[in-house]
Amino acid sequence: MMTTWLLYGATGYTGKLIAQEAVGRGMRPVLAGRSKEKVQPLAEELDLEFRIFELNDQTAEQLSGIDLVLHCAGPFEKTSKPMIRACLKAGAHYLDITGEISVFEHTHSLHEEALQKNIILCSGVGFDVIPTDCTALKLKQALPDATELALGFDSDSGISPGTMKTMVEGLGGGNTVRKDGQLTDTAIGKHQRLIDFGRGKKSAMAIPWGDVATAYYTTGIPNISAWIPTPRPAIYAARLMNVASPLLSSEKVKQPLLRWVEQGVEGPNKEERAGSAAYIWGQAKNADGVVKTCRIRTANVYDLTVYGALEVTQRLLSGDYASGSWTPAALFGPDLLESLPGSGRFEIDSFYPGNAN
Numbered sequence: 001m002m003t004t005w006l007l008y009g010a011t012g013y014t015g016k017l018i019a020q021e022a023v024g025r026g027m028r029p030v031l032a033g034r035s036k037e038k039v040q041p042l043a044e045e046l047d048l049e050f051r052i053f054e055l056n057d058q059t060a061e062q063l064s065g066i067d068l069v070l071h072c073a074g075p076f077e078k079t080s081k082p083m084i085r086a087c088l089k090a091g092a093h094y095l096d097i098t099g100e101i102s103v104f105e106h107t108h109s110l111h112e113e114a115l116q117k118n119i120i121l122c123s124g125v126g127f128d129v130i131p132t133d134c135t136a137l138k139l140k141q142a143l144p145d146a147t148e149l150a151l152g153f154d155s156d157s158g159i160s161p162g163t164m165k166t167m168v169e170g171l172g173g174g175n176t177v178r179k180d181g182q183l184t185d186t187a188i189g190k191h192q193r194l195i196d197f198g199r200g201k202k203s204a205m206a207i208p209w210g211d212v213a214t215a216y217y218t219t220g221i222p223n224i225s226a227w228i229p230t231p232r233p234a235i236y237a238a239r240l241m242n243v244a245s246p247l248l249s250s251e252k253v254k255q256p257l258l259r260w261v262e263q264g265v266e267g268p269n270k271e272e273r274a275g276s277a278a279y280i281w282g283q284a285k286n287a288d289g290v291v292k293t294c295r296i297r298t299a300n301v302y303d304l305t306v307y308g309a310l311e312v313t314q315r316l317l318s319g320d321y322a323s324g325s326w327t328p329a330a331l332f333g334p335d336l337l338e339s340l341p342g343s344g345r346f347e348i349d350s351f352y353p354g355n356a357n
Helices: 013-024 036-046 059-063 076-090 101-109 111-117 130-142 161-169 211-219 232-243 251-264 270-274 301-318 328-332
Strands: 005-008 030-033 050-052 068-071 093-096 120-122 146-155 175-179 182-186 192-196 201-207 223-229 278-286 291-298 347-351
Touching: 005 013, 013 036, 013 301, 030 036, 036 050, 059 076, 068 076, 068 301, 076 093, 076 101, 076 111, 093 301, 101 211, 111 120, 120 301, 120 328, 130 146, 130 211, 130 278, 130 291, 130 301, 130 328, 130 347, 146 211, 175 201, 175 211, 192 223, 211 223, 211 328, 270 301, 301 328
Parallel strands: 005 030, 005 068, 030 050, 068 093, 093 120, 146 223
Antiparallel strands: 146 278, 175 182, 175 223, 192 201, 201 223, 278 291, 291 347
16 A cells, blocks of 8 residues: 655755655655745755645644654644644654653653554654663663663764754753653753763763653653763853753743854754764663663764654554554664664673672
């Protein structure tokens, strides 16, 4: 049976990379977005069908004949709800490449509706959060009774306009962790530690990464934190930002920054991406003090997003999977990450109390 899928946000930095790679693989997505002036030239260049529409209560009408939507138009906190609602009405699978905790929580809350509509909702099919989600499940399999889980990554990747916009929108926010099964807000910069992500120990800071939402649904582990390498001076600066959070979260500060991003930020080019692999790290601990540490090297942040999003799209269009709201690892298992171009193999080290080995 022929299937048709739609790529919304096709002219953004990551959306365009996905569209180009899809065509290179022989896939024929329908390109979509709000601006005909941007979408039509790309569609003509790639010889693809296109549709132009806003995200609103009528969006479902624009999904006629569409089996799956890959949503790449952020900030997802603003755009995901209308697109998910449209997919539920139209009976189309929904995927996105978000890393935003609030979006993961909203998508998870719609599990029963997705079951009723016999569709799959899966947020985070890019670098956010495939690598860390798969690492989380790998650790859960290695230490089934784990009560604590820490996840993180190290990369020299550049930054795209969309990612920068999401960061600007999050200015003034603090950190979030999962504590005893509940999402808990903490001050940014409060939690720090030394971590070897795969290329030596580095100072690291806890951040509000999407896994504090998704890894809980993937593994059931009640205490989860997410980490990135951060120089100590930057950690201290982050603590000072807590004092300035009301100012940083104001629209008067955000709007000029968003305009600057629109006008002056470009994502990394092909050569820059090729020279900046990502290093994924995770650590699980149980009540007896047993620790399992997992590492894996992957492709660049943006290349992995392209590979991951298309791999999940192809699997859903060609396979038969249980409907509902899922995380990537819960749908496909931890081996999903190892199957992507540029990925190595999981390596797990163990520590047992009273045993140096």
